[in-house]
Amino acid sequence: MVILRRAPAQRVAEVCLDESQQRAVDSTAAVLRILGGPGTGKSTLAVELVVHTVSKGARPDECLVVAATRAAAGVLRQRVTTRLGGTSTLPLARTWQALGFGILRAEAALRGDPAPRLLNGPEQDAILRDLLAGHASGDAPAPEWPASVRDALTTRGFRNELRDLLMRAVEHGQGPEDLHRLGRELGRPEWVAAARVLREYDEVTSLSRHGSYDPAWVLTAAADVLEDVPSALARLHESLRFVVVDDAQEMTSAAARLLRVIARGGTRIVLIGDPDSAVQTFRGADPRFLASGWEDLGSAPGAGRETVVLDRGHRLPEAVAAVANRVTRRIGALGGGEQRRFTTLGAAGQVDVALLRSVAQETSHIAAVLRRAHLVEGMPWTDMAVVVRGSARAASLRRTLAQAGVPVTAASAETPVRDEVAVRPLLALLEEAVAVARDPGHVVDPVRVADLVLSPIGGSDAVGLRRLRRLLRQEELGGGGGRSSDELLSDLVRDPLWAGRLGGTGRPAARIAAA
CATH class of the missing domain: 3.40.50.300 (P-loop containing nucleotide triphosphate hydrolases)
Structure with a gap:
């Protein structure tokens, strides 16, 4: 950190x-x-x-x-x-x-000739999703995927990794036959299976999207x-x-x-x-x-x-540059490392190292350092930054700092629109609405219901969700029923009138049901 x-x-x-x-x-x-x-x-x-x-x-x-x-x-x-x-x-x-x-x-x-067009990431993902779905349904012969990846074939993460593999092969001029041969020679059965997907991908894009190019x-x-x-x-x-x-x-x-x-x-x-x-x-x-x-x-x-x-x-303060130079001297350099040897013209700066016992102590220390710099030294919040190793750690640290009174703005990341926090609930809601329209007996996944209730659409929090579960369970037991809170949640978002009768506690679920 x-x-x-x-x-x-x-x-x-x-x-x-x-x-x-x-x-x-x-x-x-x-x-x-x-x-x-x-x-x-x-x-x-x-x-x-x-x-x-x-x-x-x-x-x-x-x-x-x-x-x-x-x-x-x-x-x-x-x-x-x-x-x-x-x-x-x-x-x-x-x-x-x-x-x-x-x-x-x-x-x-x-x-x-007609103007070419560039395939974007979501379009590539949709093509791969349709190809893999066709394999799973039996509409097309499926590649022989190794057992280590079969359970992941339906996940978005697998499609992302598969797309990266195919695009890297294309960038290096490796066609389906080349990728198949490399998979055989190097003992990579997943490459052999991916070679077949690459061939189908090329056929689909050339027929249905003539004149289209993917970024690779x-x-x-x-x-x-x-x-x-x-x-x-x-x-x-x-x-x-x-x-x-x-x-x-x-x-x-x-x-x-x-x-x-x-x-x-x-x-x-x-x-x-x-x-x-x-x-x-x-x-x-x-x-x-x-x-x-x-x-x-x-x-x-x-x-x-x-x-x-x-x-x-x-840019780097003198003290930070000195620390960086001591560290980089111990790391192998590509091309000789000439660019590592430079003198800084920045301010003197200061470097402190703190060894802490737990993540909670680390977060408290960071919040204290930032607040001291702002309140005692008069430094604007906009002149401070915290660099962490991963996005998961950044999310938890952002919440903790906000609770400690430190205003936090996360750096924007290049993420697909479908993965944005505000978009995921809309797509989930649309998917469930289509499923219910096609099959009136469709049962909404309780985990998805809970996510929707907690989303910006529902507007609830963890305490409100627990209160809603307790209220539903009490009503069920009072009426002689035995359904679990998960089952009750799934039924609740299918019945706007029922959700509306629960008052303020049921209002988040009522918004989901109405949507």
Whole structure:
């Protein structure tokens, strides 16, 4: 657990580059690699490189910053546009998928073909769900799944893992036959079964969704077009002369292949990142490209390449940077670890370590530190942050801090809409309503009823739910019945009049019943 408190800082109106950043801006290498540790100004430098290139005569539309995520691309797009002080006809910052999709769309328009479309995560999940449901019902022959995963075939978690496996196979250019062969050779029966699902997935998407690309395949398809059609690569080179890749450690093998093809057209490439900071490896990111694979970019290996290491930190306090340096010296480095050796220009800072006996003590200590900083030192709540290891721990800590009077705002996460807290109850309610409409005798799962009563739709809490269960049980026993509280809950949400007669205690269930 790490508690961060922001040190007072002076804001400057203009961007001032340090010596290492200025060396990067002044470089004329055809392929430039910039390595930097945390807080050394990598993203700021990505923006300034575009500004410098435009100042030398390039049009803004000829420059592009590629980011790993949509959120990062949005921030960089706004920063570049603000620094340039003008507008452009094309986005100045995009994700890899957006870049690949733009290439495919432009070529389709020239050929007069229908515009392609990008399959999103929910659409992929729906296709896999239908395929697995067809296997379970016997409508289609099922793959021979190993016993270790059979119980999970109907769960959303299994579909997510299956989708990740299929997308990683596609990114590495492995078709159904290749995945089947690898499963046999490496003794992975689940890969053998997944190869059959991949074949069916390709058939379904090609027939029912012609011209559609999933995020993993779109980069491979774009690279294929540029390699197979030399005029397409020439057109891209004419319109795109400068590419900056921010967070290059997050590149997948498909993105690396697309970048190699683009570099062959003569486009200048700048890679910015830190091999230590890769966080998308579970989605196929491979930081080895930034560490060593970048050397084969361009037409002549070894020509026109340069590496600049940022040696000044602008964000980490001196004490925090010193602790980080002592820790990282004991950890193996990918590519030599040059980016780890930098001096910080931040404030002195302070680092404290507390060893506590339990989670409860840890939470109390964190709350005390934050409240002391706010009440005694006068530090605004917005200048503090608590970093935890997992989302489950973050949720429990957030509740505890709120009870201790510490206002907490959770960082937004990129989660599917169906998994949002406000959406899950709506989907569950709709599913149960459809089931009841199809079968009037349908019994609603008591666990789902309890979740709905506790949801924002029902508006109850744990105490209110227990009170409702006791009231239902008392009425049942008073009338000579013997149904359990679970059975009574299931019947209650099917009868709005009954729920309405229970007064305030039954009001949450009445709202569910009415809905």
